[in-house]
Amino acid sequence: MCADTPETPDYKSTLNLPKTDFPMRAGLPKREPEWLARWEKIGVYDRLREKEGRTPFTLHDGPPYANGHLHIGHALNKTIKDMIVRSHQMMGHDARYVPGWDCHGLPIEWKIEEQYRKKGKNKDDVDVVDFRQECRKFAEGWVDIQREEFKRLGITGNWADPYLTMAYHAEAVIAGEFQKFLMNGTLYQGSKPVMWSPVEKTALAEAEIEYHDHKSHTIWVPFAFQNAEGDLAEARVVIWTTTPWTIPSNKAVAYNNKVAYGLYRVDATEEESWTNPGELYLFADALAADALGKSRVTEYTKVRDVQAAEFDGLICKHPFNGADGAEGYWDYEVPMIDGDHVTDDAGTGFVHTAPSHGADDYEAFVARNWIDRMTHNVGEESEFLPHVPFFAGLQVFDRKGKEGKANNAVIAKLVEAGGIIARGRVTHSYPHSWRSKAPIVFRNTPQWFASVDRAVGDGQDTYGKTIRDRALTSIDELVKWTPANGRNRLHSMIEARPDWVLSRQRAWGVPLTCFIKKGALPTDPDFLLRDDAINARIVEAFEAEGADAWYVDGAKERFIGDAANPDDYEQVFDVLDVWFDSGSTHAFVLRDREDGTEDGIADVYMEGTDQHRGWFHSSLLQACGTKGRAPYRNVVTHGFTLDAKGMKMSKSLGNTIVPETVVKQYGADILRLWVAQTDYTNDQRIGPEILKGTADSYRRLRNTMRFILGSLADFDEADRVENIEDMLPLERWVLSRLAELDEVVREGYAKFDFQGVFSAVFNFATVDLSSFYFDIRKDVLYCDGDSDRRRAARTVLDILFHRLTTWLAPVLVFTMEEVWLERFPGDESSVHMIDFPETPASWRNLQNEEQVAKVRRVRRVVTSALELQRREKVIGSSLEAAPVVHVEDEETRRLMALVDMDDVCITSGLTISADPAPAEAFRLPETDGVGVVFEMAEGEKCQRCWKILPDVGKHAHAGTCGRCSDALG
Structure with a gap:
């Protein structure tokens, strides 16, 4: 602290200067792997489990998918989980964390199919068990890769024994959990519209859907009445749709009693128009001008108001009714029905209703007990089936997700039949598969469902008799939500959701382990074979051999045994929705593992906000169907990670941040610190x-x-x-x-x-x-x-x-x-x-x-005053000063007297004065009642501590003050 002079010794070596090998530069990218290896060597996670008498705390891991390297969302997610686990451990809990992976499903199946296509192989020509084994091997490889990437982020957990949904025990439990739905009466086979991917040829869950802009055809189609009287007998009711391909499946026209309608006459048109003067059309008043304009009508007259009650009981003709070559296929009645889903916000105020291709349409038919009127016109590749006149074989979308020929063919046939008054194109938000990025269709197909409104026959009615009631009660009474608005989001989803589609038409997954009676209808009481002994044999086989046991020749006979005649039953080969897999993890992780929980309920589920419709949702439904309540006590939600400008990350935009890159440049601790500094409950940048x-x-x-x-x-x-x-x-x-x-x-x-x-x-x-x-x-x-x-x-x-x-x-x-x-x-x-x-x-x-705050406010005035003197070169160091500080407040002066204010202000001396501050005193506007008068310190500079004091040089050790001389002994 002082320079060596001829007159005095060099006292620097006598100072108690900081001594540490802790470097200024962290060198995290290089050193962090050393600590990882050290933790693994000494077994930190396992040794923590040995601490006795601690309250268990379990964060249950929502399984990432075993496919591809980690992205920044993975890093955010796992780091938050790690902070939860570590902090609760250090607050006295036995904080357990079992990492897991989702291993079944379409993305992996796709990868194997891609490999086949490159080799010129056809998946359908490969033995299904061999195919499943290749899927398993692919998933195992990515589990190992992701495990090391997660560990590199400093994530603690039972990495030596994670859970995998494809583990034999997991597959056995998933099958067993499905069988509970089979036995408790909530499982049924139904035919209803589901979101279907023509590219992947499977039904999709809402969580597997994302929305993108899509350009669709729009058409305005008039329906004539069969039984109208008066002026309505000559009128036609007009619908508008963005899915022309669904017109062949039309079964009704919907209206709304709350919408104002009118009867409109065409008076004049442009030269090219599909309408003619004198024709009568029905529209919602709010939409008539737009619709008539689209059909190139230049003049029209509103003939009269039409009350919605006038539509009650009216029957329309299908636009293809009586078409040559159709052999009467569309010569059925098309009733007018009322529906709250009809609005006058867009279109015509009337809704084309195809119950096989729309949720609202389907529910309208269910409410009227018209399920037998459903059509089965579209196949798994979105192609019209052979029995559909004119359009057989034409696809809505091809296998690459591009538009097929179906829409244009239907439009052309409508033009030919005089069944169209206008057409156009519209760009709108449309559902796509999040895997293939291709548009989907709503398609009626036999699927397996879990009813959310049937009474669950398991006797666990504490929180409700149905899955929906149990879920809503759990949300409101059993779960704490962070942030709180997570409750509202999931509650509204559960409140409005339809039955759960459990089945997928794929190969890599856990099969729906059930048998159906040949020739029986789904509504027949003996349609499903329900037998505890059969169920037990299946679970036992899966435990030993995995779910592949279902696909081995003779499996049906093996499992049914002597419980029934196997020849009377068909084996179901659909696989379970992977959300059922991950929704069942509470059973084979929390319930079954030694490091699980006593009651099979986790303290925390923590995932991104998209999991309100994903894992939070499926876990809630699954557990409410099998254990009567939610499998979690806390649900914590994080937002999405955006780039610095707040834009969604995309490889095509070049704005992605890869965790591996950050770790290599800065180290994992910097990435973890970024997580800690963000409000993860919202989107982060x-x-x-x-x-x-x-x-x-x-x-x-x-x-x-x-x-x-x-x-x-x-x-x-x-x-x-x-x-x-x-x-x-x-x-x-x-x-x-x-x-x-x-x-x-x-x-x-x-x-x-x-x-x-x-x-x-x-x-x-x-x-x-x-x-x-x-x-x-x-x-x-x-x-x-x-x-x-x-x-x-x-x-x-x-x-x-x-x-x-x-x-x-x-x-x-x-x-x-x-x-x-x-x-x-x-x-x-x-x-x-x-x-x-x-x-x-x-x-x-x-x-x-508050007392300390008063002293700090005075200090701020003093240091500001001295900084001014330093900038003006009056002093070089604050130790050259001994200011006089004028303080009006008596309490503040008393507090200052209790501390060494010269130490606090880092000066060699400081005088406290109750006198009013002179005009030249330094003040800060935000600190009233304090003024500082600058004074130079008097005396000599101590060659050890550098303070300027009057007693320097008067002690045993040359050039020192009394304090330093005493320290030197």
């Missing part, structure tokens, strides 16, 4: 500049920890001040702040508020400590001998060390391990085996925060 800011925060925090480590060199229990009351006010204030912060940290971690925890700890470390307490106490720490105040300061630093390292360990897993090992090296040492230290609540009363 990430980009190069954001990461640079995160790295800067990290450096500031690292410097704080480095200072603590350096100042605690050689600290031992003999240095500790046991009686807190013996400490100076500044130390008591730090401990008081620690007690407050301890409560914030614990409550924050318990509420999964990592942003709140980190913000509080970071501000404390960088503002209260580095910029205030450390700044003030450097002089004492460096220059005092074995003084009471130095021992007190080091005691406080030791207390700070133990709290900061543990509080931050769930976030900065690598860095806090480095900090810990710098002080406590050893083969078995790890901060991650330590709990948060208990902080006495009594510390909160050690020092009044």
Whole structure:
């Protein structure tokens, strides 16, 4: 701290300067793998499980799909989970985390099919068991890759024994869980419209759908009446649709009693028009002008208002009724029906109703018990089936997702039949498969469903008799939601959802392990073979051989055995929706594993907001059908990760951030710190500049920890001040702040508020400590001998060390391990085996925060005044000053007298005055009643501590002040 002079010795070596090997530069990308290897070697996760008497806490992992490298959303998700697990462990729980993977399903099946196509092989020519084995091998490979990528992020858990939905036990349990639906009466086979992918040739769940802009045909089609009287006998009711291909399946025309309708006459048209003067049409009044304009009508007259009641009982003709060559296929009645789903927002005010191709249409027919009127016109490749006149074989979409010939063929036939008055194109949001990115169709096809409104015959009626009632009760009474609006989202979905489509027409999955009676109808009581002994044989076989046992020759005879005549039954080969797989994980993970839970219920499910319609949703339905309630107590939801501009990440836009790239450049701790600094409950942004800011925060925090480590060199229990009351006010204030912060940290971690925890700890470390307490106490720490105040300061630093390292360990897993090992090296040492230290609540009363705040406000005025003198080159250091501080408030002066204000302000002297501040005194507008008059310090400069004091040179050691001379002995 001082230069060597001929007159005095060099006292630098006598100072208590910080001593630590903890480097300024972290070098995280290189060093983090070393800590990972160390944790694996000493078995940190397993050793934590050995701690006895702790309350279990289980976060159940929503399984990522075993297909492809991790993206930034994976990193966010797993890091939040890791922070939850680690923080609860350090708060005294036995916090368990079993990572898992979703292994069945279409994406993997697609990959294997792609490999086949490249080799010129046809999947249908391959034995199904061989095909499934290739799918299994593919999934195993990606599980291993993703496991290492997750571990590199510092994620703790039972990596040696994760759960896989394709494990034999898992497949056995999934089959067993399905059988509960079979036996409790909620399973049924129905024929209703489902979202169907022509590319993947399978039904899709809502969670497998994403919406993209799509250009569709639009047509306006008039329907003539069969039984109308008066002026309506000559009128035609006009519908509008964006799916011309569904017209051949039309079975009704819907209207709404609340919509105002009118009868309109065409008076004049453009030369090219599909309408003629004198023709009468029915429209909703709000839409008539637009529809007539689209049909190139230049003049028209509203003949009269038409009451919706006039449509009651009217029957229309199908536009293809009587068409030559159709052999009467469409010569059926098309009734007018009322429906609340009809609006006058767009179209014509009348809705073309094809119950085989629309949810509202289907429900309208169900309500009227008209299920027998459903059509089966479209096949699995979205092709018209052979029995459909004119259009047989034509596809809506081809196998590449491009538009087929069906729409144009239907439009052309309508033109020929005089069944169209206008056409156009519209770009609108349309459902697509999230895998193939191809548009889907709504298609009526036999599928297996779990009823959400039938009484569940299992006797578990505490929370309701139906799956829907149990789910809604669970949402409202049994689950806590973070953020709270997650409750509303899932509640509204469950409230309005249809029955659950369980079946998929694929090969790689757990089959629907049931048999149906040949020749029986789905409504017959003996349609499904229900037998406990058969179910048990299936589960036992799956446990030993996996679900492949279902596909082996002779499986039907093996499983039915002597319970019935196998020849009387058909074996179902559809596979379960993969959401049923993941929804069943509570059974084979939480219920069945030793590291599961006693009641099969998780403390936390944590996933992205899209899982309100995905895993949260399917797990809730599945558990309500099999155990009568939700399988979770807390549901935590995070948003999506966007680029720095708030745009969705896309490879085509080149704005993706890959976790591996961040880890290689900065280290995993920087990525984890980014997670901790974001409000994960909303969408987050990430980009190069954001990461640079995160790295800067990290450096500031690292410097704080480095200072603590350096100042605690050689600290031992003999240095500790046991009686807190013996400490100076500044130390008591730090401990008081620690007690407050301890409560914030614990409550924050318990509420999964990592942003709140980190913000509080970071501000404390960088503002209260580095910029205030450390700044003030450097002089004492460096220059005092074995003084009471130095021992007190080091005691406080030791207390700070133990709290900061543990509080931050769930976030900065690598860095806090480095900090810990710098002080406590050893083969078995790890901060991650330590709990948060208990902080006495009594510390909160050690020092009044407002009193300290008053002193800090005065300090701010003093340091600002001295900074002005420094900028004007009057002084080079604040130690050259001994200002006079005029303070009006008596309480503030009293508080200043209790502390060493020259230490607080880092000056060589400071005088407190009750006199009014003179006009030339320095003031800050935001601090009333404080004025600073600059004065130079008097005396000589101590060659050891650099303070300028009158007694320098008057002591045993040349060129020192009394304090430094005493320290030198």
